[in-house]
Amino acid sequence: MTAALLAVGSAGHAEDSLEALRVLTERPALLLRLDAFIRRESWYSTGRPAPSLTETDPVALALAASHADGRVRERVVRRMLSRPHPEMMPFLVLRTSDWVRQVRESACAGLAVLLHENPLSATAATVRTALLVNRRRRGAFAHGQLRASLLAESGTALSGRLLTAPEPMVRRFVLDTATHRLGLRDLAVLAESDPDRQVRARAAEAAARQAVWTDQVELLRRLARSRHAEVRITALTGLMRTGSPKDVVPFLDDSSALVRALAREAARRTGTDSPAYYRAAVQAAEPQVGAIGGLAETGSRSDGPLLTPLLDNPAPQVRVHALRALRSLDAVSVPRVTVLLRDGSTAVVKEAAVTLAPSATQLPADLLWDMLADPQRPAVRRAGYRLLNRRDRLTALRAALLVSGDPHPRLAARGKTDATTQIRALAPNPWRTRPVPSLDAGPAEAAELLALAEQRRTEITEGVVQLLRDVVRLVSGSR
Template sequence: MDVLERVRLAVAAARARDGGALEELIAALLAAGAAGDHGDAIEALRVLTERPALLLRLDSFIRRESWYSTRPVPSLTEVDPVALALAASHADGRIRERAVRRMLNQPYPEMMPFLVLRTSDWVRQVREPACAGLAVLLHENPLLTTVASVRTALLVNRRQRGSFAHGQLRASLSAESGTALSETLLMAPEAVVRRFALDTTTRRLRLRDLAALAESDPDRQVRARAAEAAARQAVWTDQVELLHRLARNRHAEVRTTALTGLMRTGSPQDVVPFLDDPSALVRALAREAARRTGADSLAYYRAAVQAAEPQVGAIGGLAETGTQADGPLLTALLDNPAPQVRVHALRALRNLDAVPVPQAMVLLRDGSTAVVKEAAAALAPSAAQLPADLLWDMLTDPQRPAVRRAGYRLLNRHDRPTALRAALVLSGDPHPRLAAQATTDATTQIRTLAMRPWHTRPVPSLDTSPAQAAELLALAEQRRTEITDGVVQLLRNVLRRAPGSQ
């Protein structure tokens, strides 16, 4: 097997925390270094440092293991960079100190994460040369910094003495010579690295670069921070067109920042068209803009929900500004062919406390899972008034887990015997998540009802008729495997003292 392939396999096993994986990783790394190919040795270090969390685990493992290991102390030569890097984690502080000084003599970018680790070393004689050396190296050549170095510094920064490398990297990026480095880090695949680079270099980035990050970065935090910086610069330089461009972005956090910038430039009329935006925060900004321009946002929402194809943002806006008197407008949307319209209409009716129970009950069997879920949420306050036969029929629906879940949710709003019966029935559901949830609920309910000698608070009673008690006990016996024998016995004891079972 190729030495690098062995290292990759060992890294994968160590990340999965397989037994003995760290020992195999050390052996694989040493084999790559001993093979004599300097390029392979450096590549082996790169494969390891791409996983900074694993690097920290390996560092701790070597420190513990090296006290009693029969493995000879690694040779501190610059010819074998792998042995040198591993020696920097040795339990003996004198060996770590010599390893640090050797690393500083001929630094490689792949060695930097190991040096970053030693800047948080608990031994002063190791920590101080590592910190001083890192500062000098980054000053002389900022491009020695790699994505792996930054990720390692971010992890080490959580330690008691770990802030030096983090601060030094920030200083290196903030310097004029760090422009090329910041561009590299802003293209890193890891979001934490891009956030770090953006937070450090925001004031030096050009407006177009900030706008590009806001529009295209896959990480929400990077987009939000870049959009904020871009909007601030656009407001200062009166580049309203850029704000309009960002306001059309598909991400809500970018639109919010851009529209705030338009408000600051004195252009609230450009924000009003976003009254029916899908984002609640954007709609709130648009309503403030409407107030400043004298537009009636509530009238707009009432007209918008009556359109042939109402926007879900308009439905949400009516829920945020309307009253119970707007219930009929929203109820009419429950027959809309678009599932998302029905979902938002139910949500809006629930927010306005205007849920029409008969129409919402029909949607408990809707073809859309999202609609069924929202209908159950809307009907939850009225669950006790719903036909019991309907709910029990839903609980045993042979086809759709979403319907069974909705029935269970509504039966849980009934009295204790009904809720317990529903949990016992559903604990045998073929859907594993539903069965697990119902089993947990049934066990919790029974344990809550059981009397304990050390309980000082009153135990709630389970008021059941003899027929109900017999049914509950029969169900529990059927579910003995799921809820355990002990819980079945607890239920038996609970039913014996139930007032209705005498």
């Protein structure tokens, strides 16, 4: 990499050199690794002369800032400060955490002056580098100086520029530092449209706080309609604080559990019966998943008959949430849920297996073995394995050995791990103080297990197969 960078710089085109530095500083973590690499290489290359610090080669200047010789680094810092470029700022930030006091003090003083004279010289790459350097022992200066620049009277333009940076960590830094620089409308736009969840949450909190102080209920209602739950909960909390609980009650069937909890408090204040609302909502032609979740949170086992018909709903998400609600209310009908183990939706199959796990011993063994052998759907095989694994030790080990050869890599890896763990737990060891669990298998069953393990020797290794041989020998000798 260093050779490629130097090749760009040696071409003599300053703009190309600066563009190369811009590309490099877009990845500050790589910049820190490059800094350590150059220092190590230059330390061991004792016969190599110190780099010449030419004014026409920004790349060579930037790389020389990582030289092992502190006197070289100090001269580089002075040269950077004499002809400052925004592309060089991240390299200057690195030197503010330098282990040599003279280099560090020169870089810190220069950075403070540059940011005071021209705050816009702090690019997004400068902020990202400062955030990484801040984790170092002496790395707090650049972070603090950037905060001071944002908080200064001239920090509005810098805040606006950094909020357009593509890196979420830069936008979070601005919002954590200088939300007072942003207007209420700008914060609302960020809360509604930013792709980063944490940025949206920070912007929504700041916007809701300002809206509450200035009694702008309409803006809170607008944010409450956001498709992002973290924005809705903040806006609805603001509506509660402004004394508008009636605006929060319609969110009783929201998809977010936190929003539903807040809406139920608003319903309590306005005299609305939340459980009755949920019972009516789940019987609608197209029930909302939030209503199903709300009934699970407020209902009782007696509400099971209202939820069971939803297992036939054509929407997979409705069936999934109905299963979760039945499990939460301890109102599971084992025969009714068993049908869903071969549902057309992978999510429903998985949820049905989770729901039936406590009742695995009540399920027909033939059904579960058939699921484990399903030739088409890994989700069905995974569900069958989950339930077989909840039965007796012999069944669990046989299922694990079968699954270790599954064509689906993740399922095969799980079977291999489970089979290896179970066999090692069964194998006798002289150093083991706890009693070895019993396989509870007859000679014929034990021999079948060993034959299956022999077929899977590639997956579970020969050593594990030998441990199973020892277990089978003990079983055969005890009969």
